[in-house]
Amino acid sequence: MPNNSKTVIIGLDGVPFDLLKDLAESGVMPNTASVIADGTFKKMQSSIPEVSSVAWSSIITGRNPAEHGIFGFMDLFSNSYKMRFPNYSDLKASPFWDQWQGKSVIVNVPSTYPVREMNGVHISGFVSIDLQKSVYPSSLIPKLKELNYRLDVDSQKAHQSMDDFLIDLDETLDARIRTYQYIWDNEDWQVFMLVFTGTDRLMHFLWEAYEDQNHKYYDAFLNHFRKIDKVIGEISERLCGDDLLLILSDHGFERLDKEIYINFILQKEGFLKFSSNQERNLASIDYSTKAFALDPARIYINEKGKYPQGSVNRKDSQFVVKDLEALFTSLKVGDNRVIRRVYRKEDIFSGPLLDEAPDLVLMGAPHFDLKASVKVTQVSDKGIFSGKHVQDTAFLLVKDNCCKNVVPERPHVCDICKIIESTA
DSSP: OOTTOOEEEEEETTOOHHHHHHHHHTTSSHHHHHHHHHSEEEEEBOOSSOOHHHHHHHHHHSOOHHHHOOOSSOEEOTTSOOEEOOOGGGOOSOOGGGTOSSOEEEEEETTOOSOOOOSEEEEEOSSOOOGGGTEESGGGHHHHHHTTOOSSOOTTHHHHOHHHHHHHHHHHHHHHHHHHHHHHHHSOOSEEEEEEOHHHHHHHHHHHHHHOTTSTTHHHHHHHHHHHHHHHHHHHHHOOTTOEEEEEOSSEEEEOOEEEEHHHHHHHTTSOOBOTTSOSSGGGBOTTOOEEEETTTEEEEOBBTTBTTOOBOGGGHHHHHHHHHHHHHSOEETTEEOEEEEEEHHHHOOSTTGGGSOSEEEEEOTTEEEEOOSSOOSSEEOOSOOEEEESSOEEEEEEOGGGTTTSOSSOBGGGHHHHHHHTO
16 A cells, blocks of 8 residues: 555445435435545446355455355355354455555454454454454453444344334444444554445335335434444545545345245255155255255255265256256246346356355346245245345445546456555
8 A cells, every 4th residue: 555545445235326326416425425526436246146245255355255165144064954154264265454464444344253363453243143252352342342332233123123123223333433433543554444234234124214205214214324424424534635435335225025935946846855754944855856045046956975865966967957047037926037147156156166156046136035945835925124135236436536447347346355456
């Protein structure tokens, strides 16, 4: 980096380009509007699948999943159907802060739990379980407790009381802001990365409030973004002329109309079977199974030698892939196609971990959310969520004149490290 210059990265989890543009232009986020006026503002492609664990891992490493090893929030143990939760220890590529000489402050980046020793300060983000394993150095923990820092919003409250959820969301955001301010002022750093993840929770539960000005929680929705905009203004004013400011999201969002259950479809069409005398879960897969899915819509061929009940020879797996492509490209609910695109792993992943990748990844059509639950008994349903992730409507906002020529015309989450490094 140039002498004494700083880099600041602000993440707004899940915020789509059009929503940010709307809130900036309508006066809800005036400080963001000022950054847009002075910077480069583009739609950005997220990872496939478009989930935070995969996208943020790509953002911080500049690598795709077959290089960094994170393919979803859940995965399977090797040669097993037993579920596991990949975490920061499973990341096979180095995050940018391990590659640079200067000190970094990393606050609330998803999928960076448990923390490890680094040159600077690290407070991990979703999913973080134990505060002791979420903070480096541990000497910072007493101060975080004093600031009433929360590792995450209690999303379960939304299932009982939306009012209580919004109170918790607000208090979590306030504590996150107090914490960033304290660390900013009391630590020596060259790179500061701060991610707001409450935006994702808010849009999952209350996207409908954003679209309806008469909604009970319309003002509450906007107020959350007003608070974040105040932080953006505060940080922007603190930076000097040679400093770099990036504001970005990891994926986009839109209205959710129906959830589509991929494993139910696989079972209905004869690709997936369970042992009749056992509880239905992946561990009770029958030998005759040809394929199964993990969330959100990653399909794996049940290959011999790869899984305990594997039945498909490797040479025959491509025939199963073709059958699955035909099934899902033509799938409809009512008159609507529910799959926007079917990807083979070779089309979207490249690297030494390609063999661990799902054989197919499905992308939902607009307003359809794809799920892999094996407990359901129908093709589609609608739960409490009113918003869903979108792969191609994330945003990237860069405030630095020297970056104008290095931001790709169609940026991808894997480009973020390159953009930062280009200013060094």
